[in-house]
Amino acid sequence: MSAKSILLHLAVVAALFALQFVASDYMVLVLTRIMVLAIYAMGYNILFGYAGLLSLGHAMFFATGLYAAALGVTRLGLGIPEAFLLAVVIGVIVSLVIGLIVLRTSGVAFMIVTLMFSQAAFLTVLYFGDYTRGDEGIVIPDTLRQFSVAGLSMDLTSPVLRYNLALGFLAFAIAVSLLVVRSKTGHVLVAIRENENRTAMLGYDVARYKLRAFVLSGAFAAFSGAAYALMFAYAGSTLASIQYSIHPLLWTLLGGAATVLGPILGTAIMFVLVDVASGFTTATLLAVGVVLILLVLFFPKGILGTLRQRYIRWLP
Amino acid sequence: MTALLETRALSRSFGGLKAVSGVDFTLQKGEVRAVIGPNGAGKTTFVSLISGRIAPSSGTILFEGEDVTALPAHARVKRGIAYTFQITSIYSNLTVEENVALASHRPGKPGSRVFLERVGLADRAGQVAGTLSYGHQRLLEVAMGLALRPKLLILDEPTQGLSDGEIEGFIRLVRDVAQEATVMLIEHNMPVVMELASRITVLDRGSILAEGSPAEIRANHAVQDAYLGSG
Amino acid sequence: MQPGHPCKAAHPLAFFPHLLLALLEGTVAAAVLALAALGLSLVFGVMRVVNVAHGEFFMLAAMLAWWVAKMVPGGPLAGFLAALVVAPLAVGFLAFLTERLLLRRINYDPEATIVATIGLLFVIQQLALSLLGADAKPVAAPFTYRIVFPWFGFSGYKLFVVAASVALLLGVWFVLAKTRFGLIMRVTQFDRETATAFGIPVNTVYSAVFVAGAALVAVAAVLIVPIQQAHYLMGLDPLLMSFIVVIIGGLGSIKGSVVAALIIGLADGVISMFFSPTLASIIATLAVALVLVVRPQGLYGQAPR
Numbered sequence: 001m002s003a004k005s006i007l008l009h010l011a012v013v014a015a016l017f018a019l020q021f022v023a024s025d026y027m028v029l030v031l032t033r034i035m036v037l038a039i040y041a042m043g044y045n046i047l048f049g050y051a052g053l054l055s056l057g058h059a060m061f062f063a064t065g066l067y068a069a070a071l072g073v074t075r076l077g078l079g080i081p082e083a084f085l086l087a088v089v090i091g092v093i094v095s096l097v098i099g100l101i102v103l104r105t106s107g108v109a110f111m112i113v114t115l116m117f118s119q120a121a122f123l124t125v126l127y128f129g130d131y132t133r134g135d136e137g138i139v140i141p142d143t144l145r146q147f148s149v150a151g152l153s154m155d156l157t158s159p160v161l162r163y164n165l166a167l168g169f170l171a172f173a174i175a176v177s178l179l180v181v182r183s184k185t186g187h188v189l190v191a192i193r194e195n196e197n198r199t200a201m202l203g204y205d206v207a208r209y210k211l212r213a214f215v216l217s218g219a220f221a222a223f224s225g226a227a228y229a230l231m232f233a234y235a236g237s238t239l240a241s242i243q244y245s246i247h248p249l250l251w252t253l254l255g256g257a258a259t260v261l262g263p264i265l266g267t268a269i270m271f272v273l274v275d276v277a278s279g280f281t282t283a284t285l286l287a288v289g290v291v292l293i294l295l296v297l298f299f300p301k302g303i304l305g306t307l308r309q310r311y312i313r314w315l316p
Numbered sequence: 317m318t319a320l321l322e323t324r325a326l327s328r329s330f331g332g333l334k335a336v337s338g339v340d341f342t343l344q345k346g347e348v349r350a351v352i353g354p355n356g357a358g359k360t361t362f363v364s365l366i367s368g369r370i371a372p373s374s375g376t377i378l379f380e381g382e383d384v385t386a387l388p389a390h391a392r393v394k395r396g397i398a399y400t401f402q403i404t405s406i407y408s409n410l411t412v413e414e415n416v417a418l419a420s421h422r423p424g425k426p427g428s429r430v431f432l433e434r435v436g437l438a439d440r441a442g443q444v445a446g447t448l449s450y451g452h453q454r455l456l457e458v459a460m461g462l463a464l465r466p467k468l469l470i471l472d473e474p475t476q477g478l479s480d481g482e483i484e485g486f487i488r489l490v491r492d493v494a495q496e497a498t499v500m501l502i503e504h505n506m507p508v509v510m511e512l513a514s515r516i517t518v519l520d521r522g523s524i525l526a527e528g529s530p531a532e533i534r535a536n537h538a539v540q541d542a543y544l545g546s547g
Numbered sequence: 548m549q550p551g552h553p554c555k556a557a558h559p560l561a562f563f564p565h566l567l568l569a570l571l572e573g574t575v576a577a578a579v580l581a582l583a584a585l586g587l588s589l590v591f592g593v594m595r596v597v598n599v600a601h602g603e604f605f606m607l608a609a610m611l612a613w614w615v616a617k618m619v620p621g622g623p624l625a626g627f628l629a630a631l632v633v634a635p636l637a638v639g640f641l642a643f644l645t646e647r648l649l650l651r652r653i654n655y656d657p658e659a660t661i662v663a664t665i666g667l668l669f670v671i672q673q674l675a676l677s678l679l680g681a682d683a684k685p686v687a688a689p690f691t692y693r694i695v696f697p698w699f700g701f702s703g704y705k706l707f708v709v710a711a712s713v714a715l716l717l718g719v720w721f722v723l724a725k726t727r728f729g730l731i732m733r734v735t736q737f738d739r740e741t742a743t744a745f746g747i748p749v750n751t752v753y754s755a756v757f758v759a760g761a762a763l764v765a766v767a768a769v770l771i772v773p774i775q776q777a778h779y780l781m782g783l784d785p786l787l788m789s790f791i792v793v794i795i796g797g798l799g800s801i802k803g804s805v806v807a808a809l810i811i812g813l814a815d816g817v818i819s820m821f822f823s824p825t826l827a828s829i830i831a832t833l834a835v836a837l838v839l840v841v842r843p844q845g846l847y848g849q850a851p852r
Contacts, residue, residue, distance in 0.1 A: 054658050056661075105843055108595075108657050109839050111597075111658075112836075113835075116835045119832045120829050120832040127825045182424065184421075184422075184423055184424070187418065187424050188423065191410075194407045195405060195406070195408075197405060198401075200389050201367070201389055201390070201393060201405075202390075202418060203390050203391075203393030204390055242783075249662065285669040286673035288669050289665075289667065293667060296663040297649070297653065
């Protein structure tokens with residue numbers, strides 16, 4: 001991996017770190033949210049941008065992490081770190097199981113199957129409303145959001161802690177993404193996207209590589225979901241709905257699929273856009289819809305993708 | 317000596333159509349075997365069965381004495397069977413170098429140039445594969461096949477669409493390759509077949525019609541009637 | 548499309564009358580479902596693209612039916628008939644624009660179409676919300692006639708809906724199987740390149756199919772809106788159910804869609820009546836997923852070429 005790439009990504013993290021000192025309290029909150037959700041988008045990008053598999057059901061993995069963490073804290077009496085770890089582990093297991101089933105399909109069938117499983121998961125959340133409190137959702141009381149790690153006591157109600165923790169998580173996600181993308185696995189995933197038949201005939205076990213990408217993206221999603229529940233003290237059924245499967249697709253497309261930083265940029269821009277739009281109208285999804293259509297028509301490679309093609313060829 | 321490749325009663329049907337029917341085929345190491353036959357004889361189906369791209373309806377396939385019938389395609393490639401596609405199938409959006417690097421299972425790393433040099437594409441290493449001329453794309457396919465370091469290299473109609481000059485270069489290349497790998501060649505171009513093949517198998521309507529040296533096949537009346545006589 | 552739960556608190560019904568009621572409601576659901584899914588099936592069968600905004604066309608037609616009924620004097624029947632003309636035309640026109648301006652430009656790429664039509668879904672849904680409000684809008688049935696069974700009364704209009712659906716399905720089948728246009732459509736479905744070689748203007752056929760699909764779903768909406776109410780979120784359920792029907796029945800197969808609609812409509816009706824509607828939906832969605840995994844071409848569809 002070139003020094004240029006590493007420096008660029010370090011610079012992004014550093015810039016985000018510096019931003020907290022100049023941003024307003026409101027912006028800090030928004031940025032924290034963006035960073036947590038960007039992790040979800042980055043995981044999705046590994047499957048969609050690099051491996052070329054368009055899933056319409058990743059909300060089920062996000063929701064797995066979300067509810068596992070929330071229920072772990074409120075019902076199982078787990079501490080924050082334990083609940084978080086549990087949620088990620090469950091997320092990995094669930095994506096492994098689902099992956100083994102759905103990866104038997106491809107193309108449009110794959111999209112629909114992932115959509116269906118995710119919808120079933122969403123309905124299950126509603127069905128067990130006694131535990132999940134459906135629409136209203138689970139609210140994690142402040143008292144439960146304190147924990148200590150290595151002797152240091154931390155309080156997740158503190159915006160400063162949240163911001164930097166989210167940034168730490170994001171930096172971790174960036175590092176993992178870069179590693180994967182530049183590894184043999186990353187190259188093979190791109191090969192699968194470009195020409196699956198050929199890749200199989202070159203001796204690569206395509207099914208295994210696809211599963212790896214799927215589980216990795218599910219793990220990222222669960223990670224993001226768990227962090228979201230614990231940091232924002234809320235787990236509600238809207239976060240498990242189809243909308244939340246579309247969001248990472250949108251964010252990735254906008255920022256640039258098959259780039260490591262693209263999903264982060266896309267998430268940030270959409271948040272700002274919706275924020276600005278909600279100043280005018282309650283129909284914020286309208287903006288989302290228009291952006292999607294424009295993207296598909298004119299900028300299928302997204303912002304960083306187009307930039308990479310035209311000017312910055314070395315961008316991972 | 318164990319044959320490199322052997323099929324026993326290999327058959328494949330599509331609905332009511334018997335594309336390949338009870339084929340007993342043996343290939344020794346070091347041969348350059350040409351498989352010829354009229355259109356619809358089942359040649360491509362036959363090599364698809366061997367490479368693992370489709371599964372047989374019945375019969376067995378043995379490679380180096382071991383039963384590989386149940387092995388999926390990618391596992392057969394790992395065993396040493398390489399197949400170049402009849403309709404060129406490369407990574408159009410990647411560079412020539414990236415294509416070969418993937419084939420040699422060292423993607424993203426240098427060191428695959430040697431394969432490009434053998435086919436004469438070394439000076440185009442940085443070119444995007446989709447922009448190559450058709451003949452060069454065919455050569456890239458061969459380079460990728462070589463990068464797999466196969467024991468058996470199957471070439472499916474490799475000279476189709478090549479100019480005469482390119483075909484000559486291709487014949488030299490295959491002779492070179494045959495030093496280290498056994499080659500199986502599906503071809504319609506009879507001069508190429510006669511030049512390269514050490515043995516010829518003639519397929520007709522899913523079964524082996526005749527097998528033998530080029531001279532024997534040329535003299536074979538049944539073959540002439542079925543195939544050579546018409547063109 | 549959940550059949551309405553008739554309140555029978557005053558007279559608890561025995562099992563068999565309950566079952567009969569469930570089957571009747573299920574048949575109504577199946578009829579509307581078959582019609583709505585038909586459009587999706589045709590579009591996917593011929594054009595190989597999935598229109599995720601399909602449910603929003605449905606919603607739009609329902610909204611139009613409500614609005615037309617409000618505007619047109621002369622009672623529910625007049626409003627109904629007017630809506631039957633206006634809604635398919637309007638929605639068909641929107642489909643025409645979508646096909647021309649959007650689908651053609653992305654060259655009917657399957658993934659791009661899905662993403663673009665998702666965008667369209669959001670746009671249409673939110674426009675409906677902003678312009679027409681979030682409240683549910685009731686529409687009176689064009690006629691009321693109560694069929695009296697020994698155990699319960701049943702709406703005659705609902706049975707009319709079933710009859711109308713059957714008639715339309717037969718009509719579409721007739722066009723596909725017996726007319727020249729139907730033949731052209733089937734050829735284009737079979738192999739786009741061969742169709743072009745035969746001089747068939749494939750792009751025009753695509754336009755016609757997409758518009759026809761939208762018109763069909765619009766008719767389905769006009770038929771059902773007196774039974775349900777028009778609401779800006781009502782498109783999601785028909786979308787999912789249409790997906791389910793089309794996939795299980797087999798993409799591009801009318802017969803498959805009808806059979807699947809029957810199975811699903813009836814099963815949904817029965818399960819909803821005796822268990823919870825949510826559970827019915829869960830089972831339905833999982834069933835679809837598993838069918839696709841095991842048999843990607845559905846019950847009657849052709850294996851992918």
